[in-house]
Amino acid sequence: MSGSTLHDWLLSDAPASRRQAAWAGRYQTWLALRRNKLALAGLFVALTMLVVALFAPLLATHDPGVQNLGNRLQPPSAAHWLGTDELGRDVWSRVAYGARITLGMVVAVVVLVAPIGLLVGCAAGYAGGWLDRILMRVTDVFLAFPRLILALAFVAAMKPGVESAVAAIALTAWPPYARLARAETLRIRDADFIAAVRMLGASPWRIVLRHVAPVCIPSVIVRVTLDMSSIVLTAAGLGFLGLGAQPPLPEWGTMIATARRFILEQWWVAVIPGIAIFLASLAFNLLGDGLRDVLDPKQR
Amino acid sequence: MKRYPRLRALAATATTVPITLFGLVLVTFLIGRVVPIDPVLAIVGDRAPQDVVERARLDLGLDRPLPEQFLRYLGQIASGDLGRSVMTANPVTEDIARFFPATFELATLAIILAALVGVPLGVLAAVRQGTWIDQTVRLFCLIGHSLPVFVLGLLSLLLFYARLGWAPGPGRQGIAFDGMVDVRTGVLTLDAVLARDWPAFWDAVAHLAQPAGVLAFFSLAYIARMTRAFMLAELSSEYIITARAKGLSGGRIVWRHAFRNIAVPLVTVLALTYAGLLEGAVLTETIFSWPGLGQYLTVSLLNADMNAVLGATLVVGLIYVALNLLADLTYRLLDPRVR
Numbered sequence: 001m002s003g004s005t006l007h008d009w010l011l012s013d014a015p016a017s018r019r020q021a022a023w024a025g026r027y028q029t030w031l032a033l034r035r036n037k038l039a040l041a042g043l044f045v046a047l048t049m050l051v052v053a054l055f056a057p058l059l060a061t062h063d064p065g066v067q068n069l070g071n072r073l074q075p076p077s078a079a080h081w082l083g084t085d086e087l088g089r090d091v092w093s094r095v096a097y098g099a100r101i102t103l104g105m106v107v108a109v110v111v112l113v114a115p116i117g118l119l120v121g122c123a124a125g126y127a128g129g130w131l132d133r134i135l136m137r138v139t140d141v142f143l144a145f146p147r148l149i150l151a152l153a154f155v156a157a158m159k160p161g162v163e164s165a166v167a168a169i170a171l172t173a174w175p176p177y178a179r180l181a182r183a184e185t186l187r188i189r190d191a192d193f194i195a196a197v198r199m200l201g202a203s204p205w206r207i208v209l210r211h212v213a214p215v216c217i218p219s220v221i222v223r224v225t226l227d228m229s230s231i232v233l234t235a236a237g238l239g240f241l242g243l244g245a246q247p248p249l250p251e252w253g254t255m256i257a258t259a260r261r262f263i264l265e266q267w268w269v270a271v272i273p274g275i276a277i278f279l280a281s282l283a284f285n286l287l288g289d290g291l292r293d294v295l296d297p298k299q300r
Numbered sequence: 301m302k303r304y305p306r307l308r309a310l311a312a313t314a315t316t317v318p319i320t321l322f323g324l325v326l327v328t329f330l331i332g333r334v335v336p337i338d339p340v341l342a343i344v345g346d347r348a349p350q351d352v353v354e355r356a357r358l359d360l361g362l363d364r365p366l367p368e369q370f371l372r373y374l375g376q377i378a379s380g381d382l383g384r385s386v387m388t389a390n391p392v393t394e395d396i397a398r399f400f401p402a403t404f405e406l407a408t409l410a411i412i413l414a415a416l417v418g419v420p421l422g423v424l425a426a427v428r429q430g431t432w433i434d435q436t437v438r439l440f441c442l443i444g445h446s447l448p449v450f451v452l453g454l455l456s457l458l459l460f461y462a463r464l465g466w467a468p469g470p471g472r473q474g475i476a477f478d479g480m481v482d483v484r485t486g487v488l489t490l491d492a493v494l495a496r497d498w499p500a501f502w503d504a505v506a507h508l509a510q511p512a513g514v515l516a517f518f519s520l521a522y523i524a525r526m527t528r529a530f531m532l533a534e535l536s537s538e539y540i541i542t543a544r545a546k547g548l549s550g551g552r553i554v555w556r557h558a559f560r561n562i563a564v565p566l567v568t569v570l571a572l573t574y575a576g577l578l579e580g581a582v583l584t585e586t587i588f589s590w591p592g593l594g595q596y597l598t599v600s601l602l603n604a605d606m607n608a609v610l611g612a613t614l615v616v617g618l619i620y621v622a623l624n625l626l627a628d629l630t631y632r633l634l635d636p637r638v639r
Binding site: 138140141142144145146148149150152153154155156157229233236237240241242243256260263264267270271274277278281282285286 | 316319320323324326327328331332442443445446447448449450451454455457458462575576578579582583586597598601602604606609610613616617620621624
């Protein structure tokens with residue numbers, strides 16, 4: 001009963017408060033997203049990963065770091081659900097803890113990148129002139145390197161590890177956000193509501209932060225979700241090349257790099273983290289596609 | 301200039317390119333300067349006496365202020381000098397010239413395969429929009445977007461090399477053929493053809509097939525997805541409806557009318573994908589022990605050979621910019637609507 005009253009409250013034609021109107025908008029987005037089965041599947045997998053990452057100590061059956069050399073490279077069994085690796089460590093527990101590292105890196109990159117890109121793009125688009133030209137040339141330069149290559153060179157200059165991998169991916173990930181935010185800003189810069197705010201005496205910073213940036217947020221959210229998939233892949237790629245998370249950390253790409261030597265006989269040791277990477281990346285792609293259809297109908 | 305809008309657009313592109321190139325060099329220079337590894341110690345070793353270290357430092361110009369060092373670096377690059385690799389003791393430019401043809405061979409075959417499969421798939425999905433064919437193609441594309449290229453490479457090795465024995469193992473040629481073909485272009489298949497050495501040619505092709513296939517799958521997804529999107533937009537336009545009303549056959553409408561119009565944006569997509577293959581090549585080359593630029597880059601990275609790393613990064617950046625420029629120019633020149 002309370003479910004249906006909540007439903008009515010959310011879909012009311014005459015919202016009584018700003019809060020109700022805001023939640024009504026979000027609820028409608030959710031209703032639209034719910035119709036897309038694939039996007040829901042993506043959301044489900046992403047949430048499952050989040051749960052695994054948060055509760056890894058509870059879900060893991062073994063300590064991910066404890067070695068048992070008498071029990072190396074075992075196939076999946078009741079004791080070790082996904083088998084053991086070359087040092088006798090439990091693969092399931094390592095994959096579960098690996099979700100922490102991968103999701104942690106994804107979140108760190110997004111938290112670093114999205115606000116910077118948004119701010120740079122909005123400022124460039126709103127200010128125009130020389131600031132716009134300089135900032136866009138800077139994004140051009142960063143877009144002129146393939147992502148993984150620039151990240152590689154950057155990691156090489158620092159010490160390989162999770163932190164430098166995050167910094168390197170962030171360095172290569174912000175320009176598209178700036179481009180996107182700039183395009184959105186150009187679209188609304190001359191809108192009447194911006195002119196109205198300006199005439200009320202708002203400072204340029206206030207206009208950008210409070211009025212321009214919020215309009216760009218839906219398209220940035222879509223981009224972030226789709227980008228998460230490529231961040232997962234780049235982080236795993238760096239780990240695989242030995243330049244991301246370092247062993248004994250159970251990062252998925254790093255796990256594949258060490259398990260690669262046993263691929264011909266004990267293939268599951270390498271394939272299981274591979275499936276984890278694939279599922280994570282696929283989930284963010286599905287969710288991103290669904291969100292794009294809902295939040296940003298202009299882009300196909 | 302006003303009467304030649306295309307020329308004007310070209311001039312605008314021509315001015316942004318040098319700025320981008322300058323930025324590329326600046327970025328690699330700055331990365332090279334934040335390295336915690338002392339470039340002097342990398343050359344003279346950490347047991348060298350103090351005066352040798354000092355002399356090397358002076359030789360490298362490391363006592364000068366940063367802007368001056370940068371100008372010197374710019375000058376070196378302009379004259380084609382990327383420094384000397386510590387690992388191979390060769391000039392980096394020479395190393396890159398030796399490793400590049402392998403990557404070129406791999407990436408070119410991959411893009412051809414990807415275009416041959418991806419474009420028809422995309423067209424098919426668009427024509428049959430909403431059917432199971434469309435769904436299958438879209439799912440296929442999603443898998444291509446989500447699967448890490450190194451996992452696909454490993455699976456492919458496991459299946460085709462280890463289990464089925466269809467493909468030769470990693471590397472570029474069999475041991476029996478090693479060094480048998482004169483190096484002329486560095487592109488092994490081409491060299492074998494030039495030498496009329498057919499067994500060596502087939503050996504090279506067999507070694508090439510697997511990594512190129514893996515790399516092609518990687519870019520196929522993007523090509524098919526873009527083709528489908530372009531085609532869908534085109535098929536819903538009015539002239540197509542007119543053509544249908546006139547009673548033209550489906551195949552004629554798709555290939556003679558709609559496809560002609562998407563050909564130009566497709567060329568752009570192909571050029572961009574080709575540039576993106578350089579990135580996939582780094583991981584693919586590692587998996588298949590393919591002696592290309594990507595492997596050179598990663599091996600140099602692991603040995604902290606900064607001149608080689610920055611040189612290779614810069615070269616990849618240059619190729620990337622060149623391909624982007626090429627895509628832009630073909631688009632402008634071929635599409636009469638962009639004026």
